[in-house]
Amino acid sequence: MRMRWPLPRPSARQWAIWVPYLWLALFLLVPFLLVLKISLSDLQFGIPPYTPIATLEDDTLQLALHLRGYVLLFTDSLYAAVYLNSVKMALVTTVCCVLIGYPLAWQIARSRPEIRNLLLLGVILPFWTSLLLRVYAWVGILRNDGLLNNLLMGLGLIDSPLEIYRTDLAVYVGLVYAYLPFFILPLYANLVKLDQRLIEAAHDLGARPWATFRQVVLPLSMPGAVAGAMLVFIPSVGEYVIPEMLGGANTLMMGRVMWNEFFNNADWPMAAAVTCVMVLLLLVPLTLFQYSSARQLERSR
Amino acid sequence: METRSVPLSGGVDDFVRMDEVVKIFGDTVAVRSVNLTVRRHEIFALLGSSGCGKTTLLRMLAGFEEPTSGRIILDNEDITALPPYRRPVNMMFQSYALFPHMTVEANVAFGLKQEGVPRHEIQGRVFEALDLVQMAGHARRKPHQLSGGQQQRVALARSLVKRPKLLLLDEPMSALDKQIRQATQIELLRILDQVGVTCILVTHDQEEAMTMASRLAVMTEGQIMQCGTPHEVYAFPANRFVAGFIGSTNLFTGIIVVDQPDHVLIETDALTRPLYVSHGVSEPLGMAVHVSIRPEHLRISRQMPQSDSNWGHGMVTHVAWMGSYARYQVRLDAGQVIEASIPTLEWNPAEAPGVDEEVYVAWSHDAGTVLAS
Numbered sequence: 001m002r003m004r005w006p007l008p009r010p011s012a013r014q015w016a017i018w019v020p021y022l023w024l025a026l027f028l029l030v031p032f033l034l035v036l037k038i039s040l041s042d043l044q045f046g047i048p049p050y051t052p053i054a055t056l057e058d059d060t061l062q063l064a065l066h067l068r069g070y071v072l073l074f075t076d077s078l079y080a081a082v083y084l085n086s087v088k089m090a091l092v093t094t095v096c097c098v099l100i101g102y103p104l105a106w107q108i109a110r111s112r113p114e115i116r117n118l119l120l121l122g123v124i125l126p127f128w129t130s131l132l133l134r135v136y137a138w139v140g141i142l143r144n145d146g147l148l149n150n151l152l153m154g155l156g157l158i159d160s161p162l163e164i165y166r167t168d169l170a171v172y173v174g175l176v177y178a179y180l181p182f183f184i185l186p187l188y189a190n191l192v193k194l195d196q197r198l199i200e201a202a203h204d205l206g207a208r209p210w211a212t213f214r215q216v217v218l219p220l221s222m223p224g225a226v227a228g229a230m231l232v233f234i235p236s237v238g239e240y241v242i243p244e245m246l247g248g249a250n251t252l253m254m255g256r257v258m259w260n261e262f263f264n265n266a267d268w269p270m271a272a273a274v275t276c277v278m279v280l281l282l283l284v285p286l287t288l289f290q291y292s293s294a295r296q297l298e299r300s301r
Numbered sequence: 302m303e304t305r306s307v308p309l310s311g312g313v314d315d316f317v318r319m320d321e322v323v324k325i326f327g328d329t330v331a332v333r334s335v336n337l338t339v340r341r342h343e344i345f346a347l348l349g350s351s352g353c354g355k356t357t358l359l360r361m362l363a364g365f366e367e368p369t370s371g372r373i374i375l376d377n378e379d380i381t382a383l384p385p386y387r388r389p390v391n392m393m394f395q396s397y398a399l400f401p402h403m404t405v406e407a408n409v410a411f412g413l414k415q416e417g418v419p420r421h422e423i424q425g426r427v428f429e430a431l432d433l434v435q436m437a438g439h440a441r442r443k444p445h446q447l448s449g450g451q452q453q454r455v456a457l458a459r460s461l462v463k464r465p466k467l468l469l470l471d472e473p474m475s476a477l478d479k480q481i482r483q484a485t486q487i488e489l490l491r492i493l494d495q496v497g498v499t500c501i502l503v504t505h506d507q508e509e510a511m512t513m514a515s516r517l518a519v520m521t522e523g524q525i526m527q528c529g530t531p532h533e534v535y536a537f538p539a540n541r542f543v544a545g546f547i548g549s550t551n552l553f554t555g556i557i558v559v560d561q562p563d564h565v566l567i568e569t570d571a572l573t574r575p576l577y578v579s580h581g582v583s584e585p586l587g588m589a590v591h592v593s594i595r596p597e598h599l600r601i602s603r604q605m606p607q608s609d610s611n612w613g614h615g616m617v618t619h620v621a622w623m624g625s626y627a628r629y630q631v632r633l634d635a636g637q638v639i640e641a642s643i644p645t646l647e648w649n650p651a652e653a654p655g656v657d658e659e660v661y662v663a664w665s666h667d668a669g670t671v672l673a674s
Contacts (some may be wrong), residue, residue, distance in 0.1 A: 201398035203385040205412035219402045
């Protein structure tokens with residue numbers, strides 16, 4: 001972006017661009033820098049529970065960067081396992097959301113307009129209740145003496161309750177349930193704009209339905225699908241509430257580890273280091289990917 | 302679907318045949334009982350205003366809609382229930398519907414790829430098709446980098462590359478500027494002639510239909526009003542709708558007073574003299590009919606015609622100079638306004654009758670056509 005400075009008076013466009021950026025800088029970048037600072041300090045008893053990085057004593061400025069958290073992260077295999085497991089669970093969740101959400105978004109986009117709005121409402125409706133309540137509902141469904149097991153046993157399909165609650169499976173159910181709308185909505189917005197005549201043209205040229213989907217619908221809906229997958233994957237990696245409430249003791253996810261470090265161990269530097277590494281390992285590559293794919297899209301236009 | 306014991310081939314001429322085709326959407330009848338035959342290598346136009354069912358008819362030929370009843374036969378094969386991807390029919394869409402994420406080359410190759418044509422053969426046929434429409438130099442471009450005319454050429458190449466038995470054109474010129482339409486029509490005709498494909502085109506533009514089609518069908522309200530060569534339909538319209546739709550015309554309503562095998566006389570309230578039409582009619586004496594007289598058959602003069610029929614007296618209400626002809630509007634004494642096209646070649650504007658001048662309008666015996674409906 002080219003900017004002329006000094007500006008006599010910012011135009012409406014500049015306001016529209018800079019106000020949100022300022023907001024993000026203030027409430028995202030600054031807290032992140034604080035977290036980064038904490039991650040480089042050492043544990044101490046007191047308030048705050050970490051040492052300052054810079055101290056001025058006897059006219060000497062001392063800069064002390066403690067890498068204990070980072071060293072532990074890369075030496076204790078627990079943390080590597082947590083990262084890998086979080087990514088794995090987020091990936092599986094994303095794949096499930098794609099498999100369930102794509103056909104759903106497609107059907108909604110292709111239904112008649114009056115039905116379409118009703119179906120969309122069905123996708124958005126869960127947002128009207130808090131996530132916490134909805135996850136509690138899943139606890140009620142999946143528990144050993146919950147709705148699902150009672151139903152299955154009542155029908156005589158199983159003799160003893162299925163162990164779902166407090167397992168990874170329950171976490172997957174919760175994650176897919178919670179994040180499915182985030183995949184459907186951007187994809188729907190893309191598919192609903194898809195020119196029906198392109199599909200007809202593909203049929204006309206001899207492409208069967210599946211070939212049409214693969215060669216025409218899928219490539220054209222890619223931006224929507226990628227945006228939706230990102231919206232599922234990124235928050236899933238750091239998800240705390242769902243693994244905490246539905247997962248078992250050995251469901252290791254980053255959100256829980258951070259919580260434990262902060263609240264159970266009161267080890268703020270360690271928790272901050274976990275956070276920073278997550279941001280660097282996941283968000284930075286993803287942002288770069290998004291940026292490059294956006295540029296590629298721009299070029300193909 | 303109902304099957305009947307009608308033979309598939311009606312005659313050598315029936316390359317495409319639609320039998321009693323009906324299409325109903327909900328409670329609207331889009332197409333009501335259409336019978337139509339198109340000959341091999343013919344360019345056939347379906348002409349009508351929007352909502353007349355012509356596009357529905359085309360979509361049924363392409364396979365996007367299934368007829369509610371009736372049959373569609375192409376080259377002795379019943380294709381009524383075949384899905385679009387199994388029909389030897391290709392369509393050029395009104396909006397061209399080029400795949401935006403593919404290059405020109407990939408767009409044209411798409412159809413061949415679906416057929417499983419070997420890669421090296423695809424390449425050859427794609428460039429053959431692009432050469433035909435003079436777009437081989439743009440093979441690597443994306444559709445959005447092309448002008449409307451170029452997109453149309455690519456769309457044409459894409460629909461011809463599979464060598465379909467039947468080519469469908471949906472309003473082929475509607476997305477082009479008026480200035481380049483006529484040149485494009487001639488060019489399109491040249492290409493179609495070179496390929497020798499049977500072609501059905503849909504248009505609302507009668508000039509386009511007359512320029513391109515060897516035969517045409519005029520449609521309204523889901524029905525075919527008349528089918529014939531452009532000349533037949535223009536010179537001998539079957540009814541008032543066709544007479545008014547193809548070109549403009551003057552209609553007089555009257556009663557047959559003399560009915561002879563070689564001529565009829567019709568009296569109308571609009572004129573003091575009877576109308577003399579030099580062709581026999583099947584309608585009985587005393588029946589109310591309409592007589593259509595094209596504007597170019599009318600002659601305007603200041604002297605009263607000697608004949609005792611086929612003229613009227615009135616006042617010029619409007620004159621428009623159109624270049625090759627002048628368009629006169631004359632209000633007859635009885636009130637009806639008629640239109641006359643006067644060739645301007647041997648015409649001196651200074652001497653021509655002007656607005657508010659009293660004139661006589663006359664026409665020859667063979668100018669009128671009697672229409673029963």
